[in-house]
Amino acid sequence: MISTREAEPAGQALVPGDDMRRHLPGVEPERRLTDWGRSERVEGFLDRTAGDFLYHYWFRTEVEGIENVPSTGGALLVSNHAGALPPDAPMIAKAIREEHPHPRPVNITVEHFFKGYPGFSMLIPRIGCVPAHPANVQRLLYDEEQLVLVFPEGRKGTEKLYKDRYRLRRFGRGGFVQAAMRARAPIVPVCVVGAEEAAPSFAQLRLMKRLTGLLYFPLTPTFPHFGLLGMLGFLPAKFKIRFLEPIPFDKEGLEHDKALVQTVANDVRARIQENLWDMLAKRKSIWFG
Amino acid sequence: MDSKRILITGLSTYWGGRLAQALERFGEVEAVIGVAADEPQVELERTEYVKVGAQHALLRRVVEAAEIDTVVDSRLVVDSVTTTPAKAHENNVIGTMNILAACGGPDSPVRKVVFKSSTHYYGAQQDDPAFFDETMSRPHPPRTPVERDIVEAEASLAEFAQANPDVTVTVLRFANVLGSGVRTSHIELLSLPVVPTILGFDPRYQFVHEDDVVHALEHAVKHNLPGVYNVAADGVLALSEVAGLLGKPCVPLLPPWGTGLAAAALRPLGAPIPPEMLAQLRFGRGVDNRRYKQAGFRYQYTSRETVLKLAEHLRLDPVVRGAREPYRYEREVEEFLRWSPHVRRAGAPGGGLSRRQLAELQRLLAGYRETAGIEAESSDGAQLAEAEQRAREAEEHAREAEARAREAEASARDAAARAARAEQRAEQTAEALRATQADDRRE
Numbered sequence: 001m002i003s004t005r006e007a008e009p010a011g012q013a014l015v016p017g018d019d020m021r022r023h024l025p026g027v028e029p030e031r032r033l034t035d036w037g038r039s040e041r042v043e044g045f046l047d048r049t050a051g052d053f054l055y056h057y058w059f060r061t062e063v064e065g066i067e068n069v070p071s072t073g074g075a076l077l078v079s080n081h082a083g084a085l086p087p088d089a090p091m092i093a094k095a096i097r098e099e100h101p102h103p104r105p106v107n108i109t110v111e112h113f114f115k116g117y118p119g120f121s122m123l124i125p126r127i128g129c130v131p132a133h134p135a136n137v138q139r140l141l142y143d144e145e146q147l148v149l150v151f152p153e154g155r156k157g158t159e160k161l162y163k164d165r166y167r168l169r170r171f172g173r174g175g176f177v178q179a180a181m182r183a184r185a186p187i188v189p190v191c192v193v194g195a196e197e198a199a200p201s202f203a204q205l206r207l208m209k210r211l212t213g214l215l216y217f218p219l220t221p222t223f224p225h226f227g228l229l230g231m232l233g234f235l236p237a238k239f240k241i242r243f244l245e246p247i248p249f250d251k252e253g254l255e256h257d258k259a260l261v262q263t264v265a266n267d268v269r270a271r272i273q274e275n276l277w278d279m280l281a282k283r284k285s286i287w288f289g
Numbered sequence: 290m291d292s293k294r295i296l297i298t299g300l301s302t303y304w305g306g307r308l309a310q311a312l313e314r315f316g317e318v319e320a321v322i323g324v325a326a327d328e329p330q331v332e333l334e335r336t337e338y339v340k341v342g343a344q345h346a347l348l349r350r351v352v353e354a355a356e357i358d359t360v361v362d363s364r365l366v367v368d369s370v371t372t373t374p375a376k377a378h379e380n381n382v383i384g385t386m387n388i389l390a391a392c393g394g395p396d397s398p399v400r401k402v403v404f405k406s407s408t409h410y411y412g413a414q415q416d417d418p419a420f421f422d423e424t425m426s427r428p429h430p431p432r433t434p435v436e437r438d439i440v441e442a443e444a445s446l447a448e449f450a451q452a453n454p455d456v457t458v459t460v461l462r463f464a465n466v467l468g469s470g471v472r473t474s475h476i477e478l479l480s481l482p483v484v485p486t487i488l489g490f491d492p493r494y495q496f497v498h499e500d501d502v503v504h505a506l507e508h509a510v511k512h513n514l515p516g517v518y519n520v521a522a523d524g525v526l527a528l529s530e531v532a533g534l535l536g537k538p539c540v541p542l543l544p545p546w547g548t549g550l551a552a553a554a555l556r557p558l559g560a561p562i563p564p565e566m567l568a569q570l571r572f573g574r575g576v577d578n579r580r581y582k583q584a585g586f587r588y589q590y591t592s593r594e595t596v597l598k599l600a601e602h603l604r605l606d607p608v609v610r611g612a613r614e615p616y617r618y619e620r621e622v623e624e625f626l627r628w629s630p631h632v633r634r635a636g637a638p639g640g641g642l643s644r645r646q647l648a649e650l651q652r653l654l655a656g657y658r659e660t661a662g663i664e665a666e667s668s669d670g671a672q673l674a675e676a677e678q679r680a681r682e683a684e685e686h687a688r689e690a691e692a693r694a695r696e697a698e699a700s701a702r703d704a705a706a707r708a709a710r711a712e713q714r715a716e717q718t719a720e721a722l723r724a725t726q727a728d729d730r731r732e
Contacts, residue, residue: 023579025523028593035525035575036419037493115572116415118489118545125493135418135425139577 021143036107037125043105046127047094054087055094059194059239062289063095068188068243071102074141075246076180077149079190080168080272081157083199084218085231087239088192092149093128095241106147107140111155113215134179141183149190150176152265159204159216165196166280168273174265181255186246189268191275194239197286238289240279244271292359292401292510296352297323298388299364300338303471304405306331307503308363312510316651322355324348325364328618335627338618343384348391352399359401359510360392365442367407367435367463369563370474374434381438382445389449392456401457403509404446408464408495408519408576410439413568419493420525422577423462423517433564443517450515459509464521464576465569467595468499469602477561480603484532485560487548488541491529492573495521498590498598508586518581524592525575534596535603543570 025035033039055061069075079092093106109132114120130136132150140146151157156169180187201218208224209217217224222233247268254260283289295312299305300323313321313335323329326342341347351357364384366377385404392399411417412427431437443460450458465475478485497505497520505520532539542560543551548571552562562570582588590598626632 020579020583023582025578025591028524028591031524031526031530031593033527033530035493037491037525037527112416118487120489122489122491130419131416133416133418135420135422139420 024143033126036130038105038128039126042123042126043128047097051090051094054234055091055098058234058236059087059091059198060289061091061095061194061239061241063099063241063243065243065245066095066099068245069096069100069104069147070186070188070246071100071104072145074145074183074185075147076137076141076176076183076185076187077106077147077190077243078176078187078268078272079149079151079192080166080276081151081153082160082165082192082196083158083234084201084216084220084223085199086151086158086195087198087234088195089149089151090127091195091239092190092192092241096147104147106149108149109137109151111215117213134175137176137179138183141179141185150179152176152269155215159201159218161204162196162200162202165200166193166276168269168276171265171269174261177261177264177268178255181249181261184249184252186248187264187268188246189244189272189275191242191244191272191279192239193241193276193279193283194237194286197237198234198239200235237286238283240283240289242275242279244275291513293317293319294355294357294398295321295359295361295510296355296357297321297336298343298348298360298362299325300329300336301325301327302364303330303499304363304502304506305329306333307470307499308361308506309333309336311503311507312336316648317655319648319652320355322351322357324351328620330616330618332616333623337627338623343380343387345387345390348388352391352397356398358398359403360388360399361403361405361506361510362388363405363506365405365407365439367409367439368473369433369435369565370477370561371472377435378438381435382441385442386445389445393449393453397453399456401459401510401513402446402449403459403506404442404461405506406443406446406460406462407439408462408521408574409436409565410443410462411574411576412436413492413572413574415572417572417574420575420577421519423519423580433568435563435565457513457515459514460517461505461509461581462517462519462576463502463505464495464497464519464574466499466502467496467599468502469598469606471499474561474563474566476599478566479531479535479537479599481537481560483538483540483542484528484535485542485555485562486528486539487543487545487567487570489545490571491527491539492570493525493575494528494531494569494573494592495525495575495578496592496595497522497588498595501588501590501595504589505581505586508581508584512585514584516580518584519576519578520581520586521576521578522588522590522592522595523578525573526592526596528570528573530593531596534593535600 032041069077077092079088081088089108093108096106097103105128108129110124110129112131112133114124114129115131130140137148137150140148152171153169154172160167160169177187199220201220203219205217205219220230220233221235223230226233247264295318297305297309297312300309302325305323305325306329309321309323309329310331310333312318313333321336322339323333323336324339324341326340328340329338339351341351352360362385364380366372366380369377372380389402392402408421410427411421411425412429412431414428416428418425431440446458446460450456466473467476501522502520529539542555548567549564552560552567555562
């Protein structure tokens with residue numbers, strides 16, 4: 001869900017040569033929130049309850065290629081995206097927490113919409129979601145050297161209907177590639193199979209979307225007739241997550257080469273798409289894998 | 290420090306007064322002159338107050354007459370509860386324009402302008418970055434009058450900087466200030482028995498302590514820092530965290546829709562919620578403070594410590610309020626204290642030097658050192674060593690002379706003693722003679 005808006009050069013060191021990273025604020029151990037509003041308590045609670053249940057028992061997640069996620073430094077995870085209330089993002093974060101030899105928190109980029117919607121605006125930052133502003137991605141990747149998860153399909157991915165499953169939408173305008181290049185952080189493509197079937201949407205109700213002010217208003221097996229909680233009514237599809245080989249960007253200033261950005265964006269998209277076809281071809285059952 | 294003759298605009302504001310107090314403590318600063326339409330609110334030692342508003346012709350005369358090299362503009366209104374929007378606009382936009390007009394031009398003595406601005410410059414919007422840095426501008430044009438004013442004032446600063454490339458223009462954007470001395474709508478909001486919030490929102494807040502504000506302005510005066518800098522303490526807190534630190538509950542008094550109307554309804558009940566605060570209560574704001582740290586500034590407090598300081602103040606305030614009489618400016622008294630020859634200035638009576646004299650002396654010394662430095666630079670190392678040698682010799686000579694003087698003194702004392710003894714002896718002989726004479730006569 002990275003924003004496709006081309007923004008001003010963000011977070012660049014203003015005086016070249018001096019590393020601005022030295023001046024990052026220190027950690028205050030008395031605090032329960034990070035400067036981004038992330039709460040280890042809330043996150044830990046959700047992780048131990050809903051997270052554990054969904055990951056291990058409901059979706060029975062299988063992970064491949066976890067070693068492609070670097071143990072140190074910033075890295076941009078780029079994934080396909082689906083589902084009315086997408087279960088893929090928390091499952092990718094959970095997979096890294098469960099399977100990786102050095103579990104690291106993942107920052108999930110989300111639409112700015114959530115910051116302006118009452119309720120969401122309180123909860124979303126607590127569980128490690130960050131509005132998808134290029135400056136935020138730059139600060140997380142370059143300055144704080146963290147993992148950031150983006151969905152370049154953005155809303156187009158979550159809006160798509162069941163009949164279009166596993167067909168990747170346009171990858172924005174390559175903003176995510178520029179973000180990685182600017183931060184000189186590798187891109188790790190991620191493929192998720194199962195999310196499309198876990199939360200299929202059969203139609204988009206435009207009028208209801210307008211009335212509620214939500215991003216979209218899908219018709220799913222459980223929503224809207226079971227109310228807002230119906231959004232969480234995931235079907236028990238088998239989840240498979242595959243982390244692909246990282247694409248490194250070590251050179252400075254690559255982001256100004258528009259042609260290169262587009263080439264890399266298309267390449268990442270093609271690699272995810274191919275691997276998705278491959279995973280689907282090998283899948284014998286939607287529910288048992 | 291290049292700044293020696295400083296003009297502070299808005300001396301009557303809290304910041305003007307605090308900064309003047311801080312700057313007059315520096316010996317290198319020759320003159321601190323404060324201008325404001327109203328009288329100063331704090332006691333000042335050697336700052337001179339001139340009652341001028343923002344009339345640029347008068348200011349220009351003050352600047353030229355006093356050969357001002359540094360102007361600190363501390364008078365920006367960033368809180369719309371303190372005055373009416375019309376007055377704030379007059380002060381913020383027209384006032385800034387006039388002050389800059391008084392500082393600019395090829396024959397102006399001004400070499401540095403420090404401008405106190407606010408992070409309201411960035412506003413608070415849904416699609417903001419989590420940390421604004423100085424190169425970013427707000428994603429949408431400002432809607433509240435105060436924010437509009439700040440953007441306009443900064444635009445005129447930028448224009449001034451472009452037109453006067455040899456003048457250092459420093460713009461400091463301060464986050465929401467908390468402290469025991471200053472009054473802001475956020476302090477008033479946090480002083481309420483509960484912290485009112487908008488239902489469903491928990492905005493991110495970054496604060497800065499009032500002492501850090503003064504130090505930051507001081508830092509900009511002392512160093513040469515062209516450009517824009519955010520000044521906000523480390524750490525971005527959620528409003529619920531702030532309330533927790535203050536020991537108060539968060540109560541969602543404002544609905545997420547129709548918030549403006551609800552805020553207007555709450556205002557007469559004592560909840561001071563100006564329009565620019567509403568956006569912050571909804572979306573919050575964080576800024577990147579690293580650039581000013583890189584420029585050498587160190588914060589005394591983090592955001593969290595700033596809030597804890599405020600909590601202490603809020604607990605103490607009901608006890609000490611009104612205990613100390615507020616300062617009142619009396620022109621005659623201040624002038625007497627500054628200019629009367631009968632006033633014994635700081636230090637011991639008699640031999641003591643006044644602060645002014647000390648400053649003068651320091652300046653002379655610095656000048657002497659400078660000339661000496663130039664000499665040392667023009668000559669080579671051998672000459673320098675020679676000079677040093679000579680100095681050492683001279684010192685030795687002096688010591689010798691001293692010793693000789695001491696010897697001479699001792700011998701003089703000896704001589705005196707001898708003379709006294711001789712005199713005594715003479716007297717004795719004279720007496721003996723007189724006695725024998727008397728005996729002779731009797732016989």
